């Protein structure tokens with residue numbers, strides 16, 4: 338099972354759709370969390386999920402799982418999609434999110450939050466960071482396929498976006 342994770346707006350849905358077109362089995366994790374929703378935070382347009390129970394009861398998939406909680410599942414490998422914070426802000430702009438939620442996501446991306454969470458759960462040799470800032474979804478999909486095939490080695494940690502922290506505000 339390969340996980341594709343990342344901050345909202347980094348391109349998980351787009352790249353997963355491309356991989357599905359190429360014949361991969363793809364499970365969108367947002368479709369699986371409904372029974373585990375504890376409450377709906379309307380102000381932040383966010384669902385609060387019983388993550389522990391969701392992880393415990395998740396049936397592994399022979400394919401790809403896509404969503405910002407993917408790295409919490411027992412994946413064989415995890416792809417962390419990244420996007421430079423100023424570009425991420427532009428990608429999130431068309432969504433009807435409150436400014437606070439956009440700023441929160443942009444800041445989390447600048448601080449590598451999802452990568453750090455991923456490395457808490459998985460050994461580095463199972464992790465690939467893909468910076469989608471200047472890549473098409475197709476280019477990202479190419480890299481992910483090569484990683485799954487074992488042709489592209491794991492790699493992470495070369496991104497430093499702390500200079501973009503003020504962009505979140």
Ligand SMILES: Nc1ncnc2c1ncn2[C@@H]1O[C@H](COP(=O)(O)OP(=O)(O)OP(=O)(O)O)[C@@H](O)[C@H]1O
Nearest residue numbers: 344345346347348349350351352428469472473474
């Ligand atoms: N590689 C890319 N290059 C340029 N724009 C992209 C790329 N990938 C996605 N986008 C655009 O960025 C926006 C967010 O993409 P997408 O919905 O795939 O992100 P996501 O990570 O799945 O977000 P969420 O977690 O909220 O579902 C969309 O408008 C999409 O068209």
